[in-house]
Amino acid sequence: MTEITDEILLDRLKKGDVHSLGVLYERYKTLFFNFFLRITGDYDASNDLLMETFDRIYKYSSSYKPIKKARPWIYQIASNLTKDYFKKSKRTKALEEMNLEILDDNHEFLDDGEYRNRQLMSAMGQLNARERSIINMYYLLEMSYEEISGNENISVNNARILVCRALKKLKKLLKNSGI
Amino acid sequence: MKTIKYILSILSVVYYQNTFSQIDLSVYKHVERIHVTSYWGNINAVGTFSGNEKEFTLGVTHTNNSNITKRVDDVINYVSIEEKNKILYIETRLPSGFESINLDLKIPEDILLEIKLIRGGEIFVDNFNNGVEINSLNGSVKLDRIGEYAIVNATNGEIVANFKHLNKNKPVSLITMNGGVTIELPENCRRELRLISRKNGYIESDFKIESSQKIANLNKKKYSKEAIISTAKINGGGALLFLSTENGPIAIKKSKI
Amino acid sequence: MQSIKEVKETIKKFWNMNEDQFDKEMMDYIDGVSKKAIDNEHFKEEAKELRQLLSDLKDIPLKKVETNIDEEFKRRIVKKTSKKQRSVRRIWPYFAAAASILIVFFIFIRDRSFESDYQKLKTNTDKLGFIYNLNQEQLSSNDINWLKNEIKNENNPNIKVTILDLLSNYESKLDKEFFNALEVETTPTVLMALLNIVENSNHVEYEEELLALSERKGLDITVRQKADEILSIQ
Numbered sequence: 001m002t003e004i005t006d007e008i009l010l011d012r013l014k015k016g017d018v019h020s021l022g023v024l025y026e027r028y029k030t031l032f033f034n035f036f037l038r039i040t041g042d043y044d045a046s047n048d049l050l051m052e053t054f055d056r057i058y059k060y061s062s063s064y065k066p067i068k069k070a071r072p073w074i075y076q077i078a079s080n081l082t083k084d085y086f087k088k089s090k091r092t093k094a095l096e097e098m099n100l101e102i103l104d105d106n107h108e109f110l111d112d113g114e115y116r117n118r119q120l121m122s123a124m125g126q127l128n129a130r131e132r133s134i135i136n137m138y139y140l141l142e143m144s145y146e147e148i149s150g151n152e153n154i155s156v157n158n159a160r161i162l163v164c165r166a167l168k169k170l171k172k173l174l175k176n177s178g179i
Numbered sequence: 180m181k182t183i184k185y186i187l188s189i190l191s192v193v194y195y196q197n198t199f200s201q202i203d204l205s206v207y208k209h210v211e212r213i214h215v216t217s218y219w220g221n222i223n224a225v226g227t228f229s230g231n232e233k234e235f236t237l238g239v240t241h242t243n244n245s246n247i248t249k250r251v252d253d254v255i256n257y258v259s260i261e262e263k264n265k266i267l268y269i270e271t272r273l274p275s276g277f278e279s280i281n282l283d284l285k286i287p288e289d290i291l292l293e294i295k296l297i298r299g300g301e302i303f304v305d306n307f308n309n310g311v312e313i314n315s316l317n318g319s320v321k322l323d324r325i326g327e328y329a330i331v332n333a334t335n336g337e338i339v340a341n342f343k344h345l346n347k348n349k350p351v352s353l354i355t356m357n358g359g360v361t362i363e364l365p366e367n368c369r370r371e372l373r374l375i376s377r378k379n380g381y382i383e384s385d386f387k388i389e390s391s392q393k394i395a396n397l398n399k400k401k402y403s404k405e406a407i408i409s410t411a412k413i414n415g416g417g418a419l420l421f422l423s424t425e426n427g428p429i430a431i432k433k434s435k436i
Numbered sequence: 437m438q439s440i441k442e443v444k445e446t447i448k449k450f451w452n453m454n455e456d457q458f459d460k461e462m463m464d465y466i467d468g469v470s471k472k473a474i475d476n477e478h479f480k481e482e483a484k485e486l487r488q489l490l491s492d493l494k495d496i497p498l499k500k501v502e503t504n505i506d507e508e509f510k511r512r513i514v515k516k517t518s519k520k521q522r523s524v525r526r527i528w529p530y531f532a533a534a535a536s537i538l539i540v541f542f543i544f545i546r547d548r549s550f551e552s553d554y555q556k557l558k559t560n561t562d563k564l565g566f567i568y569n570l571n572q573e574q575l576s577s578n579d580i581n582w583l584k585n586e587i588k589n590e591n592n593p594n595i596k597v598t599i600l601d602l603l604s605n606y607e608s609k610l611d612k613e614f615f616n617a618l619e620v621e622t623t624p625t626v627l628m629a630l631l632n633i634v635e636n637s638n639h640v641e642y643e644e645e646l647l648a649l650s651e652r653k654g655l656d657i658t659v660r661q662k663a664d665e666i667l668s669i670q
Binding site for chain 2: 155157158161
């Protein structure tokens with residue numbers, strides 16, 4: 001069975017079909033929740049941001065233009081919420097402690113893999129807010145440089161450069177921690 | 180004789196260092212639009228007669244953190260040039276420290292020119308027939324011999340615009356925050372005016388301003404502390420001419436072209 | 437085996453390349469846009485390490501959303517659905533009476549949708565002219581909502597300022613949500629246009645937004661002064 005596209009779901013939502021929002025939620029909840037978690041490091045905040053994302057998708061669905069791709073529109077809402085979060089909380093520097101509970105419940109890890117993941121997340125927490133946002137937009141949400149540049153209000157070239165720099169910094173942080 | 184030769188060689192070195200090294204853009208002569216993005220630095224763009232195919236070039240100089248300006252030979256390390264869908268994108272690299280990258284463009288006069296200057300610099304544009312759109316932050320914007328229309332947003336800097344002709348259906352919008360707005364129009368130009376000068380401004384006009392409300396300090400060159408916000412017409416009215424400044428005067432003059 | 441000349445060219449190219457260009461080339465290579473790596477050991481080593489890092493990041497398992505969060509979402513959906521049903525039930529008794537008036541309305545007065553007309557426009561000049569001409573029209577709440585959204589969606593600052601100039605005539609219909617634009621807008625002239633509207637409204641309600649704006653890092657000094665000026669008049 002062909003999956004209903006995001007564009008069709010948003011168009012239906014725009015016309016009043018609230019249940020389309022449920023379909024979008026099921027589709028994106030895990031991705032967005034982890035996006036927020038890896039940027040904020042805060043479990044409760046990530047849950048709140050997840051709810052707020054879909055509240056806003058519902059609220060602003062009337063402004064969605066069907067000729068535009070849905071995914072960048074939806075991702076922009078999620079990305080703007082992280083900016084709002086940092087403005088309000090003013091926690092734009094490295095996190096004092098990255099919430100590593102996000103890894104606790106996964107029983108499929110081998111010990112060395114689990115250790116590597118913990119180190120990665122810990123190093124991620126040492127990036128500043130913008131670096132964490134950009135890096136997660138790139139690898140987790142798999143946003144294009146055009147989408148990242150639109151969200152961050154920078155040129156496409158600078159989006160490339162900032163992604164590279166964030167990765168290089170992350171690599172350096174990992175090296176310094178012995179990985 | 181030896182002294183003269185010595186002086187001449189010194190002068191030629193100085194000239195060589197400070198003139199632009201041009202790169203040829205004629206391979207892009209088919210584009211309809213050029214979009215220039217820069218961070219710090221002056222942008223000088225001159226429209227050239229379309230028939231002259233040699234005149235589609237880009238020159239770059241670089242001013243380093245010690246304020247020394249030199250021409251740039253390896254332009255590709257300072258500027259990226261890319262064409263997509265008949266639009267040519269020229270973008271300078273992200274600056275480090277206080278360096279600035281100055282662009283000198285010679286472009287066929289019929290190409291639509293768009294400029295975005297993200298941090299600061301002066302913009303000077305001369306002789307474009309199909310309109311210009313400019314978004315600038317710090318620095319003045321000077322337009323000379325522009326045709327069709329102009330849409331300009333500046334922040335800290337005056338806007339001076341001279342039009343050789345205007346498309347009667349296209350609006351012109353010149354908006355700045357700190358600085359005056361001066362516009363020169365063809366004498367028979369017909370426009371609906373929206374004039375906003377919020378502080379320290381006055382309105383000056385060579386044209387007869389037709390308005391249902393009195394405009395304070397009109398042609399008196401007396402700075403007003405009160406905001407001047409007015410809708411008016413010249414020559415019976417036509418397309419929109421939106422002139423706005425938060426801080427400065429507005430002058431509407433008849434063009435001498 | 438490269439000739440000495442080729443090696444020198446590679447070194448020269450690499451030496452002259454600045455960090456930005458290097459990073460750009462790196463990401464092009466990692467993304468598969470550029471197939472050929474720069475012929476340089478440092479570049480190849482870095483690319484290999486960054487590729488591995490990306491692979492490791494992508495391998496981090498995703499944490500599942502807890503069921504209580506799913507339940508919370510479902511509650512919100514139900515709330516949204518019942519809100520719609522309540523509003524339908526409320527207006528139903530009046531619907532029949534209104535229907536006949538609506539039929540007359542549609543027969544004698546052409547249905548106009550400013551938003552749909554606006555969406556057809558391609559150039560900034562067309563949009564500017566269209567927005568300005570709306571000063572001659574009486575805007576509905578839907579029109580105002582559309583224009584409020586347009587301030588967030590539109591890129592061109594001149595168009596945004598023209599929209600705000602238009603909306604300044606409808607101050608009483610502008611709500612707190614409208615002033616959230618103060619948080620996301622970055623262009624100084626547009627911020628000033630927003631602040632000019634705030635100044636004329638009951639700005640006590642927007643103290644939070646004004647404070648957040650005033651404290652924003654890198655904000656233009658004129659904009660900050662304006663925000664502070666409004667805050668001080670309380």
